[in-house]
Amino acid sequence: MKKIFSVLALLFCLNLAYSQDKIEITAEDYENNAVEMADTMRSNGKIYVVVAVVMVVFAGIIFYMIQTERKITRIEREVLKEKGNS
Amino acid sequence: MEKKWWKILCVAILTYAILGALLFDAPRLNILNETIRNLHFHVTMWFGMIILLTASMVYAIRYLRTGNQRFDTYSVEFANVGILFAVLGLITGAVWANYAWGEPWSGDPKQNNSAICLLIYCAYLVLRNSINDDQQRGRISAIYNILAFAALIPLLFILPRMTDSLHPGNGGNPGFNAYDLDSRLRIVFYPAIIGWTLLGVWMISLRVRMRKIQQALED
Numbered sequence: 611m612k613k614i615f616s617v618l619a620l621l622f623c624l625n626l627a628y629s630q631d632k633i634e635i636t637a638e639d640y641e642n643n644a645v646e647m648a649d650t651m652r653s654n655g656k657i658y659v660v661v662a663v664v665m666v667v668f669a670g671i672i673f674y675m676i677q678t679e680r681k682i683t684r685i686e687r688e689v690l691k692e693k694g695n696s
Numbered sequence: 697m698e699k700k701w702w703k704i705l706c707v708a709i710l711t712y713a714i715l716g717a718l719l720f721d722a723p724r725l726n727i728l729n730e731t732i733r734n735l736h737f738h739v740t741m742w743f744g745m746i747i748l749l750t751a752s753m754v755y756a757i758r759y760l761r762t763g764n765q766r767f768d769t770y771s772v773e774f775a776n777v778g779i780l781f782a783v784l785g786l787i788t789g790a791v792w793a794n795y796a797w798g799e800p801w802s803g804d805p806k807q808n809n810s811a812i813c814l815l816i817y818c819a820y821l822v823l824r825n826s827i828n829d830d831q832q833r834g835r836i837s838a839i840y841n842i843l844a845f846a847a848l849i850p851l852l853f854i855l856p857r858m859t860d861s862l863h864p865g866n867g868g869n870p871g872f873n874a875y876d877l878d879s880r881l882r883i884v885f886y887p888a889i890i891g892w893t894l895l896g897v898w899m900i901s902l903r904v905r906m907r908k909i910q911q912a913l914e915d
Contacts, residue, residue, distance in 0.1 A: 635723045635878035645724035661718050668714060672707055675898060682905050689912050 702709035713888035725861040727796060734792050736888045741785035744893040747779035753845040756838035761844035773903045777896045782814050797862050809851040816844045
């Protein structure tokens, strides 16, 4: 209980220290068309090409992680069995 | 696969975070334009690094208290992936700075200090490799780890705030931590931190198991 309380108190202090001197983002910032954004890319849907590419890369990395984990599990079993026998 | 649920959670959160980062509405801000979306990739690397290096330090303390070799392994592997995140954070920062500040490395206090932190942690790995005795290596590197973490906090969070800096959140400049993160960014940003950190923990768990096999083979 004490621990939880002190962590909360710490987070609160950090938040106070952190929130000083900040410029707030307002709803107007979302509507401010004077600032250039990639609107064309979004309106013609090409952004989804980027999304697709990024997701494929991400899926590939995760696939590789899972394969590596499977391999390690297999080796783990082999080594530990050997140790059990000897 | 051991304890699947958090890995599935990690992939789900990261999928959401990447899609959200690319597709959700972002505030239209001068200078930053679309690059505000880097928030969900660059800044999360540093948050992830801090979490992982904190865990590394906690395991270093636990190692010193118990002498259990397992904690030493955790400590070094948390530091390894923490360093990986720091390297990625520096590189992504340089890419972003090239666009937003005009040059990849402008000797900004935040950049310099994070490079110093990186070197301090690289020295930790060098130190470990230079000692052969297991216990000695564990103890000396655990103490160094705690010192390194103690240097990290002022270097990253205090010193850059005391001078002028281009980097957001320091010295009252118009970058974007100076803007209060708003709730529409937060709904992607906070999950992204958790997601990347979980991915880091996943990598760590694989490396720890690898080390255990290595040790079992050596015995």
